[in-house]
Amino acid sequence: MTEGVALRLSRLYKTFGSNIAVDHVDLEVPAGSFFGLVGPNGAGKTTSLSMAVGLLRPDGGTVTIFGVDVWDDPVRAKALIGVLPDGMSMPERLTGRELLTYMGLLRGIPARTVTERTDELLAVLELTDAQHKLVIDYSAGMRKKIGLAVALLHAPRLLVLDEPFAAVDPVSASTIRTILQRFVTSGGAVILSSHVMALVEQLCTHVAVITRGRVVAAGPVDLVRGATSLEEAFVHIVGGRTGGGEGLSWLA
Numbered sequence: 580m581t582e583g584v585a586l587r588l589s590r591l592y593k594t595f596g597s598n599i600a601v602d603h604v605d606l607e608v609p610a611g612s613f614f615g616l617v618g619p620n621g622a623g624k625t626t627s628l629s630m631a632v633g634l635l636r637p638d639g640g641t642v643t644i645f646g647v648d649v650w651d652d653p654v655r656a657k658a659l660i661g662v663l664p665d666g667m668s669m670p671e672r673l674t675g676r677e678l679l680t681y682m683g684l685l686r687g688i689p690a691r692t693v694t695e696r697t698d699e700l701l702a703v704l705e706l707t708d709a710q711h712k713l714v715i716d717y718s719a720g721m722r723k724k725i726g727l728a729v730a731l732l733h734a735p736r737l738l739v740l741d742e743p744f745a746a747v748d749p750v751s752a753s754t755i756r757t758i759l760q761r762f763v764t765s766g767g768a769v770i771l772s773s774h775v776m777a778l779v780e781q782l783c784t785h786v787a788v789i790t791r792g793r794v795v796a797a798g799p800v801d802l803v804r805g806a807t808s809l810e811e812a813f814v815h816i817v818g819g820r821t822g823g824g825e826g827l828s829w830l831a
């Protein structure tokens with residue numbers, strides 16, 4: 580059933596030289612779900628999400644967004660998604676307001692609607708005071724917030740967010756959480772990557788654990804974590820810790 584699936588990755592595959600970054604990943608993000616993608620550093624999260632949104636061409640497999648193939652019909656697919664990439668490259672020599680206006684007009688949104696939405700997004704994300712400052716002069720957290728505003732501007736049905744809470748202060752994080760929860764409640768779907776298990780546990784309805792390019796567990800959060808916390812389940816699934824207790828004796 581295509582309508583019930585916001586994002587489907589099928590046998591997604593990507594190599595960089597001899598390194599298999601994404602190894603035949605299958606993933607289904609149900610419409611109306613809040614989906615967390617977790618995994619150790621270098622697991623393949625960013626690579627998977629970049630392919631999912633049409634930023635990086637896969638070596639194999641397919642991606643569909645509400646049934647639209649991202650690589651066969653990118654224009655239709657991209658109208659359905661809002662993207663917050665990791666280490667995003669934005670036109671940084673624009674002010675926050677100019678950036679939103681530019682992106683809105685580029686998306687073909689009528690000018691008056693762009694202005695209304697820009698005002699609202701800047702206010703909700705507490706960026707009104709910084710609206711006339713160049714994005715290049717924004718802090719890391721402010722960049723995340725303006726990036727999120729860009730992702731929301733065209734009222735997408737699926738949000739794909741790479742580490743949306745990294746460098747964001749607790750008050751802003753709480754604002755972003757509320758916005759995302761409202762987005763999901765009103766029928767949208769969100770997939771986000773994060774290293775913060777407590778946040779994924781609290782926010783997400785579904786989670787997938789990816790390690791060495793493979794999905795090793797996926798499903799509703801309650802099922803994946805079982806009777807433990809998500810963090811314990813994660814450590815168990817991903818394969819133990821090195822502990823950090825040995826070595827580095829010169830530090831003592």
Ligand SMILES: Nc1ncnc2c1ncn2[C@@H]1O[C@H](COP(=O)(O)OP(=O)(O)OP(=O)(O)O)[C@@H](O)[C@H]1O
Pocket residue numbers: 595598600618619620621622623624625626627
């Ligand atoms: N442009 C690239 N060129 C070469 N190798 C790459 C490139 N991008 C990613 N990789 C490799 O692909 C693998 C997956 O990287 P990816 O960035 O997807 O991991 P991640 O799960 O997002 O990690 P993190 O949590 O540290 O952000 C890693 O081994 C990485 O070194």
